[in-house]
Amino acid sequence: MSSEVLKVDDLTCGYGDRPVLKGLSFSVEDGELLGVIGPNGSGKTTLVRALTKILEPMDGRILLEGRDIKEMDLSELARRIAVVSQNPEGGSWMTVEEFVLLGRVPHRRKFQLLETKHDEEVAERAMALTGTLGLKGRLLKELSGGERQLVSIAKALCQEPKLLLLDEPTAHLDIAHQVRVLDLIKKLNRDDGLTAITVLHDLNLAGEYCDRLLLLKDGKLCRTGLPEEVLDPRVIEDAYGVKVVVGRNPASSKPYVFPIPNAK
Numbered sequence: 313m314s315s316e317v318l319k320v321d322d323l324t325c326g327y328g329d330r331p332v333l334k335g336l337s338f339s340v341e342d343g344e345l346l347g348v349i350g351p352n353g354s355g356k357t358t359l360v361r362a363l364t365k366i367l368e369p370m371d372g373r374i375l376l377e378g379r380d381i382k383e384m385d386l387s388e389l390a391r392r393i394a395v396v397s398q399n400p401e402g403g404s405w406m407t408v409e410e411f412v413l414l415g416r417v418p419h420r421r422k423f424q425l426l427e428t429k430h431d432e433e434v435a436e437r438a439m440a441l442t443g444t445l446g447l448k449g450r451l452l453k454e455l456s457g458g459e460r461q462l463v464s465i466a467k468a469l470c471q472e473p474k475l476l477l478l479d480e481p482t483a484h485l486d487i488a489h490q491v492r493v494l495d496l497i498k499k500l501n502r503d504d505g506l507t508a509i510t511v512l513h514d515l516n517l518a519g520e521y522c523d524r525l526l527l528l529k530d531g532k533l534c535r536t537g538l539p540e541e542v543l544d545p546r547v548i549e550d551a552y553g554v555k556v557v558v559g560r561n562p563a564s565s566k567p568y569v570f571p572i573p574n575a576k
């Protein structure tokens with residue numbers, strides 16, 4: 313049996329009649345942590361939108377566990393894919409617990425309005441895993457950016473997805489919160505076998521945490537492979553148009569990209 317969770321097959325997708333992603337193909341294996349990188353405007357968020365059916369493919373297919381997502385309704389899709397978006401918004405008047413419980417909505421049966429004991433247990437576990445249980449009675453609007461991001465991850469986990477998608481989950485966070493969020497994703501991936509795709513614009517964090525990277529340029533696949541294969545000076549120079557040297561993080565031996573300033 314194939315252990316492929318996701319297969320993106322010759323996907324072309326965009327806005328109006330303008331394609332952004334052009335003939336993109338890749339797949340994700342069960343248990344993989346894939347990092348998507350690429351310059352601003354290269355189509356990373358557009359890919360997340362296509363995977364969640366916010367955008368319809370102009371061409372090509374997206375298969376989730378072998379089935380075309382166009383045959384799934386949104387609630388079926390939400391039982392399989394959960395998203396942590398770039399700027400989580402909405403729900404600011406809710407408590408953390410109420411917000412996290414929204415993750416159970418796709419699992420509710422028809423006409424079921426209230427959450428069950430099981431829903432509450434799943435939410436509790438998601439908050440415990442993300443270290444947000446202590447915040448459960450707090451209003452979302454009273455949280456810091458870092459806390460809010462952890463709560464967004466708790467809500468996504470509460471969906472019990474097969475695949476977790478994150479769009480720049482560490483944007484606007486300080487270094488301590490960046491590490492906390494990515495350590496959490498790594499731990500869920502390693503210990504619970506959660507398959508995840510995360511868009512990251514920080515190349516060094518991407519190289520540090522992900523099993524494999526996928527580099528987009530102008531909506532096309534520029535390179536995919538191990539972090540050391542993608543974070544290659546020539547590849548980065550070609551994609552980003554900036555000169556870099558690549559060293560190793562002395563603590564982890566993972567590739568580390570240093571830009572070379574043009575200014576003297």
Ligand SMILES: Nc1ncnc2c1ncn2[C@@H]1O[C@H](COP(=O)(O)OP(=O)(O)O)[C@@H](O)[C@H]1O
Nearest residue numbers: 327328332350351352353354355356357358359
């Ligand atoms: N809602 C939209 N309507 C029209 N064009 C968009 C929209 N969102 C993004 N784009 C365009 O699509 C391209 C890719 O954007 P995006 O996927 O957000 O890139 P990234 O996340 O890699 O920075 C950009 O040229 C952007 O201007």
Ligand SMILES: [Mg+2]
Nearest residue numbers: 356357358398
């Ligand atoms: Mg983006």
